[in-house]
Amino acid sequence: MIAIQFEFTADQYERQCEFQAFVDSAIIPYAGRHDKEERICPEVLETLRASGYLGAMLPKAYGGMGLDYVTQGMLNEQLGRGCSSVRSLLTVHGMVALAILRWGTKQQKDDWLPKLASGEAIGALALTEPHAGSDAKSIETTAELTDDGYILNGQKKWITMGQIADLFLLFAICDGKPSAFLVERSCAGFTSKAMTGLLGARGSMIAELTFDNCPLPTTSLLGQVGTGLSHIALFSLDYGRYTIACGCVGLAQACLEASMNYASQRRQFGELLQEKQLIQKMITEMTVNVKAARLLCYKAGYLKDVGDPDSIMETWTAKYFASTIVTKAASDAVQIHGANGCHSDYPAERYYRDAKINEIIEGTTQMHEWLIASQEIRSYHVDSR
Amino acid sequence: MEENKAKIKQFLMRFIRKPDLDDDDDIFALGFVNSLFAMQLVMYLEKEFAIVIENEDMSLDNFRTIHRMLAFIEAKTSAK
Incomplete structure (x- = not known):
């Protein structure tokens, strides 16, 4: 009996060659600039959108590539070989997309997944705060339920792609329990401040985010109140x-x-x-x-x-x-x-x-x-x- | 039903130090469950019983005891 195989499928092998060639031609020539300028070059962002790789983790039904995890791993390995900042973009973007795919309502999926798959919208994870890193349960950002929806208040820090993301998967305390919300960059009361001087992965475009009485519709809640960390954050x-x-x-x-x-x-x-x-x-x-x-x-x-x-x-x-x-x-x-x-x-x-x-x-x-x-x-x- | 019960118990025994776990023992109240285990349990139930656990299924009551898990699986599979 032979139980363990160490061979790729023909499709996985082809993809690996494709990713390697893409990184050699479209990413590595820019990696030094990303580090020096502390941003991902706009032309690289456009190339990534055109490549379809921003939808690597999403099903074809939403415009994604529908890649299996092993093949996604190959893509991330190649991006990591070329530029850690570009790999970090794919990481945080995918965390948002997959959380919506797993825990989102039909409306949330229909609204966001095609945009995330095409790169029309960039996603970022907003979990870490000035006083809450590894101890995520200690987040202080709050979402208060009112008659008109939620009111969001708080600060997030070290948010990868926080300078350019269109959609944040944000974690806040709601009714005393950690909960997840989809927050658009355009929401009233939102401001972001670019952070520079990072040791490495300097093109990750990290930012500090402030939410000052941001009104959110009730439909912005992802999953259920209280499942933000235990299910959604852990999954992402x-x-x-x-x-x-x-x-x-x-x-x-x-x-x-x-x-x-x-x-x-x-x-x-x-x-x-x-x-x-x-x-x-x-x-x-x-x-x-x-x-x-x-x-x-x-x-x-x-x-x-x-x-x-x-x-x-x-x-x-x-x-x-x-x-x-x-x-x-x-x-x-x-x-x-x-x-x-x-x-x-x-x-x-x-x-x-x-x-x-x-x-x-x-x-x-x-x-x-x-x-x-x-x-x-x-x-x-x-x-x- | 008995086969499913045995499968669930076998999975739980990988993580829980209570060989005499009863079908109605509350695994949350007994303190066996952390968030990592909760995620592993959801993955296990989905894979083993070919069900999809949706947002609206995430009530802890569905996973509190072996009996509750069995009832939940039964409801999910009969709704297919």
Whole structure:
């Protein structure tokens, strides 16, 4: 009996080649600019819209591509290889689109999913606040139900794509319970303030959002009052974590390729760096770690595709591993490049800054360590009783 | 019904330290459920019983006990 397969379908293989070519031609040439200008170039946004990739996670019925999770993982890996900021756009945009697809009313789906699939509207997740990061239950933004709908008050911070998003999946306390709302950028009382000076993924166009007595129609509630964090945010963050893990694999692959290119050209002490065993050790570690992280991502994607509940913890595992190995890979890439690795003439220094961000977003490394250990200990004691 | 009950119990036993869990034990009141498990439970029920759990189904009462889950699955499958 053969139960495990490591082969792509013909369609997945074709898609992988397509994504790779797209990133090589349409993303990588702009990645340095995104970092320097702290924004995604408008022409790249247009190319992304035209590519259809902003609808990668949505069914064809809504104008999306209807890709399975493994193939979506390939797309995010390739985008991560090219530009972490562009990958972050696809992550937050997809989190909003999938939350509406999973928990939205028919009207919410009809109103928003075609626009999100085409990129006519850009989505962003508005969860984090100045005083609530990992501890999401402590959010202070409120949505008060009145005779005319909800009144929204509060502040959000570190919101990826907050500078350009048209639609926010926002979390607020309603009737004492965490709840989710679809909030349009055009709503009265909304203001956003661009945040600059981010360590890495600097083109993520993060912003601080303020909601000052914003009136929302009752139809803006997504799901039920009280299910905002337990169902909607967890569901969205699961997708976010998966795409980030895949993006980390791509970024680590970029570190590996840059290192091999450099080591095959740079001579010291009369021989190429690639001949030196201490350099080979770093390249070996990068190679093995990238392959291992990629396998974890494929497994998580496969489990998502078959609807297996284990996919949630496998995604935490994949994200934890991929985000920690990518910081090591980027650090080694800088090391192999020497002084050239510390300057923007080479991409290694950008990779180094971008890599670290992944250990913070969608759950810090420490939150992963706490959760994975807790779950594993719990399972162990149940299994061994 | 008995087969479905056994399947659900087997799934719950992966996460819950109560071998003698009764069909009417409230898994929320017993403190076994966190939000991660709730999400895993929804995924499990959808996959195992080929149902789609909609927004309006999200009442905790549908998932409180094994009996309630069975009744919920029965209602969903008969409504197809």
